[in-house]
Amino acid sequence: MTDVAPVFPDWPQYGDEERAGLIRALDQGQWWRMGGTEVDSFEQEFADYHGGGHVLAVTNGTHALELALQVAGVGPGTEVIVPAFTFISSSQAAQRIGAVAVPVDVDPETYNIDPAAAAAAVTDRTKAIMPVHMAGLLADMDALAKLSADTGVPLVQDAAHAHGAEWQGRRIGELGTTAAFSFQNGKLMTAGEGGAVLFPDAGLYEEAFLRHSCGRPRGDRRYLHATSGSNFRLNEFSASVLRAQLTRLDDQIATREQRWPLLASLLSEIPGVVPQGGDKRATRNPHYMAMFRIPGMAEERRNQLVDELIAAGLPAFAAFRAIYRCDGFWETGAPDETVEQIAARCPNSDRISEDCIWLHHRTLLGTEEQMHQIARIVSDVLTKQA
Numbered sequence: 598m599t600d601v602a603p604v605f606p607d608w609p610q611y612g613d614e615e616r617a618g619l620i621r622a623l624d625q626g627q628w629w630r631m632g633g634t635e636v637d638s639f640e641q642e643f644a645d646y647h648g649g650g651h652v653l654a655v656t657n658g659t660h661a662l663e664l665a666l667q668v669a670g671v672g673p674g675t676e677v678i679v680p681a682f683t684f685i686s687s688s689q690a691a692q693r694i695g696a697v698a699v700p701v702d703v704d705p706e707t708y709n710i711d712p713a714a715a716a717a718a719v720t721d722r723t724k725a726i727m728p729v730h731m732a733g734l735l736a737d738m739d740a741l742a743k744l745s746a747d748t749g750v751p752l753v754q755d756a757a758h759a760h761g762a763e764w765q766g767r768r769i770g771e772l773g774t775t776a777a778f779s780f781q782n783g784k785l786m787t788a789g790e791g792g793a794v795l796f797p798d799a800g801l802y803e804e805a806f807l808r809h810s811c812g813r814p815r816g817d818r819r820y821l822h823a824t825s826g827s828n829f830r831l832n833e834f835s836a837s838v839l840r841a842q843l844t845r846l847d848d849q850i851a852t853r854e855q856r857w858p859l860l861a862s863l864l865s866e867i868p869g870v871v872p873q874g875g876d877k878r879a880t881r882n883p884h885y886m887a888m889f890r891i892p893g894m895a896e897e898r899r900n901q902l903v904d905e906l907i908a909a910g911l912p913a914f915a916a917f918r919a920i921y922r923c924d925g926f927w928e929t930g931a932p933d934e935t936v937e938q939i940a941a942r943c944p945n946s947d948r949i950s951e952d953c954i955w956l957h958h959r960t961l962l963g964t965e966e967q968m969h970q971i972a973r974i975v976s977d978v979l980t981k982q983a
Contacts, residue, residue: 602910658779692930
């Protein structure tokens with residue numbers, strides 16, 4: 598076992614830029630978006646960074662998904678196609694607004710939604726298809742765009758892992774579909790919590806603005822709530838921090854893109870270890886996670902391995918559980934199938950959930966030598982377990 602545990606950069610990263618932003622927001626004397634300027638400024642800067650579109654900042658990434666789906670026409674009696682391997686917010690966002698979440702399988706190498714499986718799940722009740730860009734690797738946006746065009750079902754991208762990602766040189770705001778982002782504490786840029794929805798046109802943005810502010814029009818003095826909604830407004834302090842975080846993102850992505858090929862190569866040399874695959878069309882990957890599988894490893898043993906990696910100094914995590922294997926998935930808005938029936942349709946998701954591990958993206962902000970340390974630790978722990 599490696600004697601000295603690696604010391605990776607802290608997360609979140611912050612400095613004088615965030616401090617200045619917080620003071621700037623404080624000194625406005627207006628701390629909510631209707632009176633201040635920080636949220637408005639952040640929305641424009643985030644849209645510009647992603648190549649266009651209209652950005653609405655909200656309270657968190659789950660609310661971003663709920664709002665995006667609602668604006669897409671999702672509600673009671675409708676269905677949303679989601680990958681079976683994802684964080685459960687992807688499905689719960691649909692279920693919370695009365696829809697049925699329909700899990701489909703993912704690609705065993707990229708861990709992203711399988712377009713063919715999504716196509717097979719489309720019905721006359723399908724109102725949205727939700728690709729999740731797992732660990733920052735964009736899903737097959739060519740195949741999904743064609744599926745959307747052929748069926749008339751809109752895409753709602755879960756881009757919680759994908760700030761700054763590109764598909765064939767185009768950023769998310771240039772892809773012409775709605776996308777939802779998260780700024781939760783572990784994400785690639787953060788204010789502790791927060792989220793945003795990027796809409797391809799102003800009309801969708803304006804509908805979402807109404808809904809995220811209790812249905813109340815801008816400048817309303819008579820409580821003329823024009824539509825149903827809730828309070829998903831982001832505060833000025835969070836927006837000021839996010840403006841500073843956005844200025845750090847390019848350099849951080851550049852470092853992670855340099856480190857991942859090295860780490861993936863080193864991990865692939867360890868018998869039994871298979872790093873997450875890529876897609877050459879995904880021309881920029883911000884690498885929200887460093888993910889790898891040990892195919893065939895039982896879930897209990899994988900969990901023990903995660904504990905041992907943590908003890909050795911790695912910020913390691915078990916991969917997401919397949920959503921249909923979570924009790925919360927079945928409380929409301931589940932399809933009329935059993936767990937095992939869905940599992941039979943989603944064998945890749947089942948296996949990835951059992952044998953996959955991910956490392957926090959701050960590991961990829963470390964040095965080249967630390968990539969070698971990571972691989973040595975993984976190898977040592979696996980050898981010890983054998």
